[in-house]
Amino acid sequence: MSSLRRPSLPVRAAVHLGVYLVAATMLAPFLWMLLTSLKTDQEAAQAPTLGNLLPAVWQWRNYPRAVEAADLHLYYANSTVVAVVTTVLAVAHNALAGFAFAKMRFAGRRVLFWMTLATMMLPMQCFFIFAYLISRWLGFIDNWQALIVPFLASGFGVFYMRQAVSAVPDALLEAGRIDGMDDWDLFWTIVRPMAWPAITALAIFSFMNSWNNFFWPLIVIDSIGEKTLPLAVADLASGQYMQSWPETMAAATILILPLIVIFFFCQRAFVRGVALTGIKE
Template sequence: MITRGEETVYRSTASNLLTYTLLSIGAVVMVFPFIWMFSTSLKSPMDVYTLNLIPEHPTLENYKTIMEESAFLRWFLNSIVIAVLTTVSVTFFDTLVGYIIAKFRFVGRSIIFIAILSTLMVPTEMLIIPWYMMSTELGWTDTYWGILFPGLMTGFGVFLMKQFMETIPDDLLNAARIDGMNEYMIFFKIAVPQVWSALSALAIFTFLSNWNAFLWPLIVIESPELRTLPVGLSFFASSEVKSQWHLIMTGATVTVVPLLVVFFILQRHIIKGITLTGMK
């Protein structure tokens, strides 16, 4: 005779077993492409199309090839510079604009905020032509600035930081003003520390987005030495050269390494940031 307590434990155990089984399957599905990518990077050109997950004759020759026969290190540096500069700009300006809209009352505030939000409804592909016309008119094509300027501020970042700035009590800011702090000190010493988790999440998302950016850098850049990593790797799959999958996978493996380092170091902030942005 099974008691009600034993039945509850049995159902709970079965439910947990099913949950962990589904999560394990999902984890394998998500991780397998990365394992295959790394495996292919260790294969010779002749072994690329074999279905062996573990290479029969593993080699590091592919890594040597991309370093010596392409400007891979320059592309890597370009991606680092662009991702870091864009992240710094977005975190500063978006946080500042979000703070101003959330905590100051002025004519047209709502209109400005709605105008910023409206940019989220426009697909990036529709902005490519205006961006390119602006770049051509101002002489920004084939320059770092040409790659940077579309992403120096984002509507999503302003919206996110504005929502979090609204949670800061006005009494706290007024008390700082009474104590003699100016608005710059209040912003940096009072407001920013209160939204640090959201700011960290915004910085991480911005860095990842710009690190993986492909379409705009491909259009605005002509010089090989100014290519970013995603654009540079596309060279190995261009029509001029037969697709070299062993080199593509090798470059992609190296490209993923900084993202994995960022994730493992800041995974607590990433998870917390995703949770907080979902709540807001």
């Protein structure tokens, strides 16, 4: 309604107040989580008052305590390796396939592209059983392959990269070919730099999905040592009662920290990356 005349000051103030109130509820639970993670168990259990809102002594050692209690450093390493490898390889695969679909002619191109689109509509969560069995036959269960290989391409990723690469002018590619470049050179020296914004957005999206993935790791990982961070943290709160709220909140903070940090450094790409899912699902 940008071109409509401005409403009166009280109306504008009320709208701002309303929006910011709702916005505050998005942040408040996480602030409360952070504060709780820095209190003693007794403090956390006390009724909250203005006086004890902040910890009397900031209990930073809750963090090493949480890490030690659940060996979180191991799972951090697992999750990092899985997310980084998945992201790098998946983006490369999707970008190359997108390049092929956008700029190359080959027999079966249309059929294969429709197949790719079809996979975007299929609800993986209803039919994960046979995907699990295939992983088992391939010997993937209980190791990193199970967490990485199924995510090395996505229908959405291929589709998105195809759209992005389509915007690269054909004349540039033709000029490259005349200069004697093969398809790899064309991809690396022309397509990659020109599609870079799309590539970073897709990378962030892939990393986030891999880091937060819960359902699939739960299915394919049995032994404790191979778990990813979300699984390990979820185990902390198994059953109805938590051992120690501050420790649990510290673990949850550790879990979300990498994405929060990445979010604040590349917010624009992040918003674009998630707005991408607008075309997905």
